Amino acid sequence: ETVHEVLTEGGGYATLRCTQCHHVHKEQLPEAEEIERDVVVSQDGDSLSTTVEAPRGETIARGEEFVLETEDAILEVRITDLQLGPEERTDEATVEDVETIWTRAVGNVSVNVTVNPGEGGADSQGISVQVPGDYEFTVGEVEEFEDEAFEVTNIFVREDARGYGFDKLDHDGDAAFAKDVKRVYGVDESSQAWSAW
DSSP states (O other), X not given: OOOEEEEEEETTEEEXXXXXXXXXXXXXXXXXXEEEEXXXXXXXXXXXXXXXXXXXXXXXXXXXXXXXXXXXXXXXXXXXXXXXXXXXXXXXXXXXXXXXXXXXXXXXXXXXXXXXXXXXXXXOEEEEEEEETTOEEETTOXXXXXXXXXXXXXXXXXXXXOSOSOSEEOSTTOEEEGGGEEEEEEEEOHHHHHHTO
């Protein structure tokens, strides 16, 4: 056996160069062996159990997203935890070490919002809004949902969200995708919205 250098890959083939004689040739790549793993999907307080086929040897980690096909729907999900055994969980592992992949649906999500009263208002209220996972909330902007209008003042980001650096966003212009949001805080703008008419 002689060591070969991989020059390019694509379409199930690789272009290889022999490190000894420098001959260049194509070889068909072996197909990655896939193994079945249990998946639990959480969405709005409900859960669904199913399975997924994944390549043996692939490393998966908390926070990664993938498309999951079930009999009833195709879901975009994010890994929230990896269960290795009855009492053992981790943030990252190879597929063959994982017993159950715990996930959360992120294609369409419910976002909890606490709306604090504006001037002359009485009490804070909690609402939940249904939006696509890639809907963006921005601090300083006014959001309108049916009868509710509020200016976003703070956004708390989920632990499994990546790329934010902070778990609380509170400067004008700070933004987060709905699928990454734990809770949004805002100031009621409903009365101001009605008075404009």
